[in-house]
Amino acid sequence: MSLVVGLDVGTQGVKLVAYDPQQRRIVATHGRPLELVAGDDGSREQHATWWLDAIRACFARLAPDARARVAAIGVSGQQHGFVPLDANGEVLAPVKLWCDTSSQRECDEIMAAAGGADRCVALAGNPILAGYTASKLPWTRRHRPEAYARLASILLPHDYVNFWLTGEQWMECGDASGTGWLDVRTRRWSPELLAATDPERDLGACLPPLVAADASFPIAPGIAAELGLPRGVRISAGGGDNMMAAIGTGNVEPGVLSMSLGTSGTLFAHAREPVVDAGAGWAAFCDSTGGWLPLVCTMNCTLATEQVARLLGFDARDGDAAMEGTAPGAGGLVMLPFFNGERTPDLPHARASLAGMDLSNLTRGNAYRAAMEGATYSLRNGYDALLAAGLGFDAIRVTGGGGRSPAWRQMVADVFGLPVDVPVQAEGAAFGAALQALWALGAGADGPGIAAISREHVQVDPALSARPDPAAVEAYREPYAKFLRHLQAARLLHEIGPPGSG
Ligand SMILES: Nc1ncnc2c1ncn2[C@@H]1O[C@H](COP(=O)(O)OP(=O)(O)O)[C@@H](O)[C@H]1O
Ligand SMILES: O=C(CO)[C@@H](O)[C@H](O)COP(=O)(O)O
Numbered sequence: 200m201s202l203v204v205g206l207d208v209g210t211q212g213v214k215l216v217a218y219d220p221q222q223r224r225i226v227a228t229h230g231r232p233l234e235l236v237a238g239d240d241g242s243r244e245q246h247a248t249w250w251l252d253a254i255r256a257c258f259a260r261l262a263p264d265a266r267a268r269v270a271a272i273g274v275s276g277q278q279h280g281f282v283p284l285d286a287n288g289e290v291l292a293p294v295k296l297w298c299d300t301s302s303q304r305e306c307d308e309i310m311a312a313a314g315g316a317d318r319c320v321a322l323a324g325n326p327i328l329a330g331y332t333a334s335k336l337p338w339t340r341r342h343r344p345e346a347y348a349r350l351a352s353i354l355l356p357h358d359y360v361n362f363w364l365t366g367e368q369w370m371e372c373g374d375a376s377g378t379g380w381l382d383v384r385t386r387r388w389s390p391e392l393l394a395a396t397d398p399e400r401d402l403g404a405c406l407p408p409l410v411a412a413d414a415s416f417p418i419a420p421g422i423a424a425e426l427g428l429p430r431g432v433r434i435s436a437g438g439g440d441n442m443m444a445a446i447g448t449g450n451v452e453p454g455v456l457s458m459s460l461g462t463s464g465t466l467f468a469h470a471r472e473p474v475v476d477a478g479a480g481w482a483a484f485c486d487s488t489g490g491w492l493p494l495v496c497t498m499n500c501t502l503a504t505e506q507v508a509r510l511l512g513f514d515a516r517d518g519d520a521a522m523e524g525t526a527p528g529a530g531g532l533v534m535l536p537f538f539n540g541e542r543t544p545d546l547p548h549a550r551a552s553l554a555g556m557d558l559s560n561l562t563r564g565n566a567y568r569a570a571m572e573g574a575t576y577s578l579r580n581g582y583d584a585l586l587a588a589g590l591g592f593d594a595i596r597v598t599g600g601g602g603r604s605p606a607w608r609q610m611v612a613d614v615f616g617l618p619v620d621v622p623v624q625a626e627g628a629a630f631g632a633a634l635q636a637l638w639a640l641g642a643g644a645d646g647p648g649i650a651a652i653s654r655e656h657v658q659v660d661p662a663l664s665a666r667p668d669p670a671a672v673e674a675y676r677e678p679y680a681k682f683l684r685h686l687q688a689a690r691l692l693h694e695i696g697p698p699g700s701g
Contacts, residue, residue: 201270202226203640204261205447205633206254207440207626208276208356210235210296210462211600213253216629217265220637223656225624227265229257236293241300241540241547244293247282247359254360258426266427271415271640272364273435273632275443276357278377281335284352284359288368291346294356295335297377298463298498300540302338303329303547309337309379313395316479322391324383324475324483325376329540329547330498333379333396340397353405357437364434365416368407373442373487375409383483383491384473412436412489413649415639435639438487440628441465441494445486447631448596448622449657451650456582456592458611459627460601464500464578467492468590480584481543487635488649493590495543495581500574501601503536503551507570511563518567519606525568527613527671528678530560533685534573543581544686546693554685571607575614576682582615594618596659598627608663613671614679621663630657 205216210233217227231253236244258266279297284290295302306327313319316326327333332355340347354362355374362368375381380396382389386409393402415433423430437443441459444450450457450469459465467484470491475483486492501515508515537549553569585592595617601607602621612619624630634656638649647655 200268202265202268203633203636204269204272205443205629205631205636206257206272206274206360207443207629207632208250208274208360209440209628210277210298213250213257214626214629215254215257215261216624216626216633217261217269218630218633220656225630227261228626229260231256235296238301241303243296243299245296247290247294250356250360251363255426263427267429269428269432271433271435271636272418273443273634273636273639274357274360274364274437275440275628275632276355276360276374276437278355278374278439278441279330279332280356281332281339282354282356282359283339283346283350284354285349286351288362291349292339292343295338297330298539299335300329300547302334305334305337306331309333309392309395313392319392320475320477320479323379323381323389324473325379326479327379328545329542331379332377333392336396336402350405352407354407355439357439358407361434361437364418364422366419367416369410369436370407371410371412371414371436371438371487372485373412373492374439376484377439381485383485384475386485410436412438412487412635413639413642415642433636433639435636436487437632438635441467442484442487442492443631443635444598444627445469445492445631446488446634446649446653447624447627447629447657448598449653450596451488451653454591454593455596456594457596457598457627458578459599460500460597460607461599462500462502464497464574465494466578466581466585467494468585468592474588476584476588480587481581493585495578495585497574497577497581498539498542499536499551499577503534503538503570503574504567504601506538507567511567516603518571519604522564522568522571522606525564527674529569529572530562530565531555531557532560532565532569533678533681534569535685535689536570536573536577537689543577544690546689549689549693552685552689571610572678573682575607575610576679579614579679580683580686592617594620597621598625608665609668612665612667614675616667616672618667619665620659623658623660
């Protein structure tokens with residue numbers, strides 16, 4: 200029986216899922232953590248070689264007989280990272296990641312050159328927000344002129360892994376929409392935005408061809424030999440981690456809302472037509488199946504809970520126990536969890552705050568709960584913008600590390616007032632990549648469509664479901680309203696000036 204493999208290059212680690220589609224069974228899951236280099240200027244970087252080493256390590260742990268059965272691989276990756284390559288395909292500099300806010304000045308410059316944020320939305324569907332790939336090019340020109348001078352092509356993290364696996368460079372529209380350069384309505388690069396990013400250079404020539412979501416390429420023979428894989432393995436188009444998690448959580452038709460509780464917090468839905476928010480309250484991305492993926496991304500999700508847990512001296516994975524005995528509202532504590540600056544809401548220079556402390560409520564449990572509530576309310580705030588745009592949802596499918604916490608799943612059900620379900624296949628992005636690889640194997644041969652594949656293979660685990668508790672739904676109303684008032688105050692502070700400006 201053949202296997203399909205999904206690889207996910209997340210912020211905190213690489214995961215490999217090997218799936219047997221005939222048996223509908225995950226036969227192996229392996230992971231490897233990744234480091235991240237953080238600078239005081241907001242920079243967040245990784246070396247591309249770290250991803251490859253982690254992938255090698257994951258394959259090395261896959262049993263040889265399983266490796267021999269692999270027929271196809273799909274690659275999912277953290278979005279927006281900027282992998283600059285020279286003409287020989289060598290990486291020219293550390294990769295600036297999605298959570299890198301050091302290029303905010305360049306975001307503003309690109310938008311000004313294009314005619315403003317509204318004009319960017321008109322041209323491509325999105326403004327250029329903190330962390331989007333486009334801003335990293337002028338940042339590189341300014342701060343790494345040697346790399347800029349030798350730049351021949353630009354890839355996103357999952358594209359780079361695909362290049363390593365096959366020797367071919369391409370992009371697909373899902374992850375490409377996170378560059379800020381893709382007109383998501385037409386699925387073509389926007390010449391105006393490319394020119395606004397770099398008027399001196401033909402940026403289009405640095406971008407690889409865009410391929411269809413069901414495309415696939417042969418693995419390079421040398422890599423197959425190195426990883427102990429058959430020579431005939433196909434590599435599917437791949438996609439951004441959220442696009443892949445959409446497939447891996449069964450979110451391939453309108454009405455379902457997926458939520459990923461990882462380093463970032465994301466909410467995303469499937470759309471059959473392009474959907475663009477004139478107010479840019481959420482991101483108008485393409486998905487990696489040929490459709491669209493309206494998405495909300497907060498930069499501080501488990502990043503916030505981990506930060507607070509570390510301060511309080513426990514592991515975030517034990518956070519549920521630390522929170523025992525606390526109640527909705529965290530005893531009056533309110534956390535704006537913007538440790539890393541924030542993208543939704545658009546407050547790249549904001550920093551986290553804890554408010555509402557009195558002489559009795561500052562307990563470990565309340566402080567940790569405030570971080571989890573703050574991360575959840577941030578997503579709820581993005582959800583309100585999706586509703587305001589006329590989208591509607593019946594249920595939430597949760598994936599990502601934070602989804603392992605029963606307390607967090609219940610909090611999501613209560614704060615959103617929606618039932619929460621969790622797929623059996625916990626690694627949604629890696630599993631979605633495996634399903635895309637399965638789709639690519641049957642493409643062009645009357646194989647099933649990706650929606651049918653996702654529907655057939657994604658199974659919900661009833662033991663992990665959470666249902667809204669009416670009393671708790673009510674109990675969260677005032678704390679959420681209070682969070683919004685603090686958020687409004689942060690917006691005002693932000694208008695006054697970034698930290699350090701006096
Ligand atoms: N039981 C748990 N409760 C709360 N957080 C958890 C739990 N298990 C894992 N996490 C958090 O999940 C995060 C990793 O999630 P993951 O989706 O793999 O992230 P990423 O894709 O950003 O690398 C870590 O920050 C970890 O603290
Ligand atoms: O920037 C976004 C989405 O637009 C993030 O969701 C990244 O794609 C990183 O994801 P994780 O590593 O946190 O899963």
